[in-house]
Amino acid sequence: MLTSEQKRFFETFGFLIIKDFFSQNEINTISKEFNYRSKVASNIEPFDGTKRQTIDMSDDDSPFFASLLDNEQLLSIGKTIHNRILPWSTNIDRHVDNTFWHHDAGGYEWYGVKFAFYLDSLTSQNGALRVIPGSHKQPFHDELAHIKNLNYSWIRKNYTAASKSSFIAPIPSYACESNPGDLVIFDYRIFHASLGGSKDRHMCTVNFINYPKTPKQLAITIHEAKNYFKDTHNTAAPWNPKKVVSENWLANTNQNPNRQWGIDQWRKFSKMKVSDTGYKIETVEGKLKVIPI
Numbered sequence: 001m002l003t004s005e006q007k008r009f010f011e012t013f014g015f016l017i018i019k020d021f022f023s024q025n026e027i028n029t030i031s032k033e034f035n036y037r038s039k040v041a042s043n044i045e046p047f048d049g050t051k052r053q054t055i056d057m058s059d060d061d062s063p064f065f066a067s068l069l070d071n072e073q074l075l076s077i078g079k080t081i082h083n084r085i086l087p088w089s090t091n092i093d094r095h096v097d098n099t100f101w102h103h104d105a106g107g108y109e110w111y112g113v114k115f116a117f118y119l120d121s122l123t124s125q126n127g128a129l130r131v132i133p134g135s136h137k138q139p140f141h142d143e144l145a146h147i148k149n150l151n152y153s154w155i156r157k158n159y160t161a162a163s164k165s166s167f168i169a170p171i172p173s174y175a176c177e178s179n180p181g182d183l184v185i186f187d188y189r190i191f192h193a194s195l196g197g198s199k200d201r202h203m204c205t206v207n208f209i210n211y212p213k214t215p216k217q218l219a220i221t222i223h224e225a226k227n228y229f230k231d232t233h234n235t236a237a238p239w240n241p242k243k244v245v246s247e248n249w250l251a252n253t254n255q256n257p258n259r260q261w262g263i264d265q266w267r268k269f270s271k272m273k274v275s276d277t278g279y280k281i282e283t284v285e286g287k288l289k290v291i292p293i
């Protein structure tokens with residue numbers, strides 16, 4: 001649960017830091033599961049500090065992470081922000097060096113809330129998440145794309161140049177400095193980057209999607225719900241399941257009611273037709289656009 005001040009802060013700036021969210025015991029468990037799943041991935045493709053690895057954490061060999069998608073406290077925070085939220089995924093990332101400016105929304109109508117936490121103490125100089133406060137809001141969000149350093153269609157063709165410090169540093173931003181146990185919460189649509197991180201920066205995320213509130217949001221949710229239950233190729237990262245979450249998570253053998261509600265919602269949306277909303281979905285420059293039919 002957030003205080004009204006925290007809620008207002010998030011609504012205004014698109015991010016929020018909660019200090020000491022996890023206990024020392026939980027940090028130890030997080031660290032143990034992080035190391036175990038990293039080892040599973042490294043046994044398939046050794047991590048050598050040159051290429052980022054993203055590792056799914058929804059399966060039975062990382063039960064604490066998997067349970068965070070059902071976690072009452074995270075759900076309560078998400079509900080305070082978006083009224084209702086849908087579980088999406090939980091991952092760890094072994095980041096390498098800087099991260100170029102980007103936002104995580106698949107399209108402006110496809111967004112949610114991301115809970116991030118780190119296993120190292122991070123400052124502005126060694127890889128803390130940098131955000132442009134308020135950039136989750138329109139028209140500011142779209143206006144920022146006019147700046148080359150923030151323009152996704154340019155960046156996706158020029159990842160190496162966009163990842164250079166000289167390209168990231170000039171953009172004014174706020175660094176979300178954190179220690180292990182702290183929670184950094186942000187709206188997918190906020191522009192973010194990181195600077196000065198090591199060749200093995202450990203990031204953990206739990207990701208939720210906004211429950212659709214408009215026909216445009218419904219169109220994109222139906223589109224993505226169909227993907228939620230589809231097998232995809234995981235050849236680039238064979239340590240991950242073929243779906244967004246593991247089959248074990250979807251089986252919900254412990255019958256967690258929060259999880260079951262989320263799965264039922266995705267099933268419901270997956271059976272609906274995008275065209276019934278009056279919109280269609282197209283991919284433009286790597287992002288989903290909702291277009292009237």
Ligand SMILES: [Fe+2]
Nearest residue numbers: 102103104192
């Ligand atoms: Fe991101």
